[in-house]
Amino acid sequence: MTIQWFPGHMAKARREVSEKIKYVDIVFELIDARLPLSSRNPMMDQIVQQKPRLILLNKGDLADKEQNQKWQHYFQEKGYHTLIINAQQNKGINKIVPEAKKALKEKLDRERSKGVKPRAIRAMCIGIPNVGKSTLMNRLVGKKIAQTGNKPGVTKGQQWLRSGTDLELLDTPGILWPRFEDQEIGKKLALTGAIKDQLLHLDDLAIYGLSFFSRFYPQRLVERYNLTEADTLLPAAELLMLISQKRGYRDDYDRASEMIIQEIRSSKLGPYTLDRWEELGALKDEN
Known part of the structure; x- marks a missing residue:
């Protein structure tokens, strides 16, 4: 992406x-x-x-x-x-x-x-x-x-x-930098809704979001999507397919992706911080 x-x-x-x-x-x-x-x-x-x-x-x-x-x-x-x-x-x-x-x-x-x-x-x-x-x-x-x-x-x-x-x-307009030198920053901005969805592949974004929550807030995935703790250890792409099945979307991964992204944005998975303070050194390199 x-x-x-x-x-x-x-x-x-x-x-x-x-x-x-x-x-x-x-x-x-x-x-x-x-x-x-x-x-x-x-x-x-x-x-x-x-x-x-x-x-x-x-x-x-x-x-x-x-x-x-x-x-x-x-x-x-x-x-x-x-x-x-x-x-x-x-x-x-x-x-x-x-x-x-x-x-x-x-x-x-x-x-x-x-x-x-x-x-x-x-x-x-x-x-x-x-x-x-x-x-x-x-x-x-x-x-x-x-x-x-x-x-x-x-x-x-x-x-x-x-x-x-x-x-x-x-009264002045807001501003945005001319390019995302690190795609990680772009994904973070996209996940919070700062970038138009039309510019994205929603499945890539959903996989990114699932990977993040699996790492930092796995219990929330368990509770929201009726998963087991072992499920949260799956590769994010497989986790997307599993959630799609559990929600009754079958192989409609685009629909499942859109649902996951909207639930992250609307805080149905709880409050979260994508820029982690404990990873400050890596974040400085991104910026």
Whole structure:
């Protein structure tokens, strides 16, 4: 399974972000808690440069809680302010502004000492497709998205979204890197739904998912598909055939594959983290 996907609008979005980064105080980097490294854009450091950054591990409830804590600690050790949130369920959203203020403490203190009148923090939210960027922005600004107008020095027509009195968000599209240099990353993104299914062979993806769950969460396969522990030791392709038979799909492996993928995505096999903290060295090589 070879995945190469970089629509033209993604390239445009990357250019827009690079051009507008100078207008914000801080960047909210939104990543999928199930893919703490694979859902990050490898050009992010180059694009964001020295801007303060708040890393938001979104969809935290869909990820392995133990892995969440380890990844949060990992990013904090690298000097990033980090929160675990779930934008869909409105969990942790109220912590974002206070954490952003912590990240900007030196800047805010410096402005205060110069007598600069306090103003709302200006932020840009960046994330790859399907990571929850739109949901997060809607949570932050509420149902009525108000345009706060053009700020001094900002290009004409640039839209700012107000979140209370303390935060203004620059409305920019998400971005995705131009290619998957490691196919493993592509498979992980595909399994979580970040890539259109039309670009994939569903049986390959289902086999990948089964192989992962057999390795890290075998008991969940046993319970969900009425398997034995010995069954989970089968090669993933054989396991796919077995599950297909047990679910009454007979030799319709495409249908079985689609079912397995959807059940993984909808958390019917429970929370999971594809980027394993304990395999950090290998993951760094992938990225």
